[in-house]
Amino acid sequence: MKTLNENQTKLLNAAYNKFGNTASKRELQDFATDMGQPYPHFMIHRDYRIKRNVYDLNAQILPLSKSKKVVEPTKVISLSMDSGGFKENLIPEVDPLYVPFGNAKMIRDVIKSKMFYPLYITGLSGNGKTFGVEQACAQSKREVIRVNFTVETDEDDLIGGFRLVNGETKFFKGPVIKAMELGAVLLCDEIDLANPAKVMCLQPILEGKGYFIKKTGEYVRPAAGFTVVATANTKGKGSEDGRFIGTNVMNEAFLERFPITVEQSYPSPSVEKNILQKVFTNLDIKDSEFLDKLVDWADIIRKTFYDGGVDEIISTRRLVHIAKAYSIFNDRMQSIQMCINRFDDDTKASFSDLYTKIDAGVVVEDVTENSSEGKVIHPYKG
Ligand SMILES: Nc1ncnc2c1ncn2[C@@H]1O[C@H](COP(=O)(O)OP(=O)(O)OP(=O)(O)O)[C@@H](O)[C@H]1O
Ligand SMILES: [Mg+2]
DSSP: OOOOOHHHHHHHHHHHHHHTTEEEHHHHHHHHHHTTOOOOTTTSOGGGEEETTEEESHHHHHHHHHHTTOOSOOOOOSOOTTTTTOOSOOSOOOOTTOOOOTTHHHHHHHHHHTOOOOEEEEOSTTSSHHHHHHHHHHHTTOOEEEEEOOTTOOHHHHTEEEEEETTEEEEEEOHHHHHHHHTOEEEEETGGGSOGGGGTTHHHHHTTOOEEETTTTEEEOOOTTOEEEEEESSSSBOOTTSSSTTOOBOOHHHHHTOSEEEEOOOOOHHHHHHHHHHHHHHTTOOOHHHHHHHHHHHHHHHHHHHTTSOSOOOOHHHHHHHHHHHHHHOOHHHHHHHHHTTSOHHHHHHHHHHHHHHOTTSEEEEOOTTOSSOEEEEOOOO
8 A cells, every 4th residue: 555644644534534434535525625635546546446436444544553553552442432431420529538728719719610711720749739629620510631741741642543443543532622522621730741842732722712633624612611720830930949850841822821820838737737637537546636746747847848948848648648657557656757758868867856856755766876777766655
């Protein structure tokens, strides 16, 4: 088979998507004209003539997919062609552990309004950005499609692409198109990890306009209710201090398309105590003294971090990790130790020292003078 150029390949795929296995000469001719392409000689070739005026598209598309050397296609069994797999209920469940704070009401109001009004939520890790958006959707009973961005995320992942299903090449719509069609909230999670050049396809979508899917020739208009919420650790200018490795400098024009940037900070100690209280109750932990001390400890660490005194921070997420460790080990210091092990030795030492200053019940003793480990932490006994 003659090698097709890019336009011809797209046209063939699009024709196949529209007409299925066969199409008439007239249909193919008109279709090419509609797509702004020249007369499609390659499709209307005698090798593919089934009967008078009818041409086989299937036979043309199959060798194509083989020539692309598709390695072991993933078996897709129950995906519907249109949906690309989004069949489940897309309204998240209301989580009883969620505690709204800060800009939560504003975010919920925007989502509830069903207006197209993209939000960019930025803030340090583990302070409830993603959780907050999901819960705002749950509370306003709005469907949400979450896409987690990586440096590899591209148009094919977002808009859709051709997949081999049971030996046939079919176009599957991606999450962005699906959210547009459903009028759902598109949650672009950790968008600053994306390679800006690869996600430029989002540009017209962030303007609330329709999107022309080049691969199929289809024009998709956003249904009422469609909007975009992005979350990120940075404001799209990269991470100078290197805390957020992998974040990229986003395109200015891209950022400009978000009318509102929400800066989300960690919850205040009183809110964080409410959050942890729910987690403790859920885990059946009855130690409100530990709860208070944990929150105070995190608060002091955060203040020290903002003053430049330490390089790391304790997030709300980490406090939840510690609560879970405590429900298993029933040991204050061990739970803290285990959950701060991810930090470097100096940070670990200063975080645990700090905790011992807050909680006189835990004892830290040096047992080996020259040991680099240096310290044995005695479990809290109380
Ligand atoms: N408002 C809240 N109410 C209850 N729990 C919360 C709240 N905020 C954060 N948490 C806890 O912290 C965890 C982390 O939240 P989330 O994943 O939303 O953080 P994030 O800000 O998106 O972090 P990252 O920037 O790393 O993606 C949640 O799973 C939850 O346990
Ligand atoms: Mg997140």
